[in-house]
Amino acid sequence: MGLDAEAVVALLGAHSVGRVHCSNLVARLYPAVDGGIELAYGAYLRGRCPTAEAREDTRDVAYARNDRATPMVLDNMYHKNLLKGRGLLLVDQRLASDPRTAPFVRRMAADNGYFRETFAAALVRMSENGPLTGGQGEVRKDCRFVNAK
Ligand code: HEM
Structure with missing residues (x-):
């Protein structure tokens, strides 16, 4: 996307x-x-x-x-945890080992300001990516599957 x-x-x-x-x-x-x-x-x-x-x-x-230190705060503790082998889901942990993503994990772990700026920009980009509204799409009952007709 x-x-x-x-x-x-x-x-x-x-x-x-x-x-x-x-x-x-x-x-x-x-x-x-x-x-x-x-x-x-x-x-x-x-x-x-x-x-x-x-x-x-x-x-x-x-x-x-996932983040036991600051569980209610959106911060870079998540990225710090990944570097210590504390990724909860496989999709989390693999960010730290995949060469395509690991450099960004390290940089975000070291710099909360950089994480916050990148997060905000990415969220805006996602919202501008032609999301379906009204009756155009569907809200899935189970996010892994298209709703049964
Ligand atoms: C590859 C992409 C992603 C996968 C595979 C994924 C998967 C998951 C899974 C399996 C859970 C746990 C659900 C449960 O056991 O109840 C979860 C929780 C959560 N995810 Fe994701 N996620 C992804 C991306 C995202 C993104 C992009 C966001 C927001 C920008 C997000 C926000 C959250 C939040 C806030 C929770 C915690 C919900 C709660 O405590 O009730 N996730 N995710």
Whole structure:
């Protein structure tokens, strides 16, 4: 959709706030903790999501935070965490290892002002990218699938 690597690294910085349900996490925790995850962070995540079964449980409300230091602040703690192996989702952690995105992760981790400026510009660009409004598109009930007719 016309966003470059720098914009993607900035936008994913939104994961600096909020949480992830265990159903979206257990595949990285069981039977073994994903090797990309820092040891202490892996222990924290297993504490939050103590069983692999969370995946099957639709009532699952267990969750883990991406940014435990400043969970309610949109800041570059997310990027700092990625450099320490504390990426919650695979899509998060891979930003720090992929050569296309890693330089931006490092720069944003070092400079919150640069993160904020890039995030704001990328969000505006996304909003100008011809989003469908009114009856033109659909709001998905499950974001992974087009709604059933
Ligand atoms: C490759 C792109 C992305 C993927 C695969 C992705 C995936 C996810 C997943 C799986 C969750 C956890 C949902 C749950 O377990 O309840 C999540 C949460 C969240 N995402 Fe993303 N995301 C992406 C991009 C973005 C972008 C671009 C933004 C905003 C600019 C964003 C903002 C958020 C926020 C704020 C939460 C936390 C929601 C809450 O705590 O209720 N994400 N994302």
